[in-house]
Amino acid sequence: MSKHLPGAAGELAETNPSVWDAYSALGEATAMAGDLTDRERRLVKLALSIGARSEGAVHSHTRRGLEEDIPARDLHQVALLAIGPLGLPRAVAAGTWISDVTDEK
Known part of the structure; x- marks a missing residue:
């Protein structure tokens, strides 16, 4: 490790x-x-974590996305994209989980 x-x-x-x-x-x-590029893979993994309702995984992929220089606004857009397929409440929850990490920086 x-x-x-x-x-x-x-x-x-x-x-x-x-x-x-x-x-x-x-x-x-x-x-x-x-x-897929590294960036594309990270955003897909973030989206899958949102869909799975995994707060810990959303935190992890957000943290790793920031470390990989993905702008916070792009990570937040993934949560917005969840509105259609997953519904507003889940997208809002995901946005708060992303903010847990992006607001630390």
């Missing part, structure tokens, strides 16, 4: 490194399975 992971993911990686390594390898394989 190259860096400390926050929360439950970090605990899993610490206590079960072989499981974490296998999970990481799967993530790398799926990332390389097509032609």
Whole structure:
């Protein structure tokens, strides 16, 4: 593991490194399975996290998006795009989860 992971993911990686390594390898394989750019993959992962109602994953992909120089306004647009398929309440919730991270910066 190259860096400390926050929360439950970090605990899993610490206590079960072989499981974490296998999970990481799967993530790398799926990332390389097509032609999406790093930016596109990050925004898709953020959108999927919103759709799955996973606050922790939204935080993670927002944090990583900012580290990858994706502007906060672009990350927030993903939440706005969720209005149509997921509904206003879920999109608003996602926007607050994104703000949890973007407002820290």
